[in-house]
Amino acid sequence: MPDATPQDLALLRRCFAAAEAARKAGNHPFAALLADETGAVLIEAGNAFGDTHDATAHAERLVATEASRRFGAERLRRCTLVTSAEPCAMCAGATYWAGIGRVVYGLSEHRLKEEIGPHPENLTLDLPCRTVFAAGQREVAVIGPLLEEEALVAHRGFWALP
Ligand SMILES: [Zn+2]
DSSP states (O other), rough: OOOOOOOHHHHHHHHHHHHHHHHHHSSOOOOOEETTTTOEEEEEEEOOOHHHOOTTTOOOHHHHHHHHHHHHHHHHOOOOOEEEOOOOOHHHHHHHHHTTTEOOOOEEEHHHHHHHHHTTOOOOOOOOOOHHHHHHSSEEEEEEOOOOHHGGGGGGGTSSSO
């Protein structure tokens, strides 16, 4: 598996900033985006639970759904979903079904669970997204975890972290 590119890291840091913005707007501190192979950002979303009370409004799921509506499979195979935290089972499933070819993530699900504990609004599914993708019939390249300490900044104090 190739390493993250400087472009991946720049897009990841953009997601971390967007996660902070989502938090300031009253949502959970997560964000994701879809980029093409040149690094152009095609879609961007923050978590929308606070806005919608939709517990399935995870940032990656929103990006995957819009991606599938707007772009064909051929294009999405060459795109990357960049996300501040590892896609949960639902979001990995949405990424798979949208046909997005590559995922880059910051904080791992396991680390997130360790850090926030059993918060009622985020009973983290401690399941690697690679396990979900490995069960599929189409390859999804995964790079992560990356920059976990930076990824955690948006979560500090939000889930009653010290
Ligand atoms: Zn999710």
